[in-house]
Amino acid sequence: MSTPDTKPSNSDSDSPPSQTPTQQSDSPADAKPEDAPSDQMELEDEEEGECGFCLYMKGGGCRDSFIDWEKCIEAAEKNNEDIVDKCAEVTAKLRVCMEAHADYYEPLLRVEKAAEKQFVDELEKEAGTAEQTADQNASQSK
Numbered sequence: 001m002s003t004p005d006t007k008p009s010n011s012d013s014d015s016p017p018s019q020t021p022t023q024q025s026d027s028p029a030d031a032k033p034e035d036a037p038s039d040q041m042e043l044e045d046e047e048e049g050e051c052g053f054c055l056y057m058k059g060g061g062c063r064d065s066f067i068d069w070e071k072c073i074e075a076a077e078k079n080n081e082d083i084v085d086k087c088a089e090v091t092a093k094l095r096v097c098m099e100a101h102a103d104y105y106e107p108l109l110r111v112e113k114a115a116e117k118q119f120v121d122e123l124e125k126e127a128g129t130a131e132q133t134a135d136q137n138a139s140q141s142k
Helices: 039-047 054-058 061-077 086-101 102-140
Strands: none
Touching: 054 061, 061 086, 086 102
């Protein structure tokens, strides 16, 4: 009779792996290529080391547009080019795609809109401060 403190014996070695989770491994070394379809393997290889944002973007309907955008950014960085100028067209296409798939990309679109509003508000505030300073300087010089 076994107590909770003792380890189970190896006599259950004929049991399926799903019943012995401590013996399973998720490491790639244990994965068998013949067990996974080639498309799934390519996707897993592609996802390895990807950031969460990239995985999210590729998970929606704008996967291809995002990959094009990513390639443009990488090329611009590699060639020391202006990212905004070089990638304006693919960025616009990605944005249009995201808006067309707003059901999936809505959280990002909402954050982007809030950041844009904050940026505009700050610019307006700075412009108002600059105008106020110019008015004060003009009245002092009279």
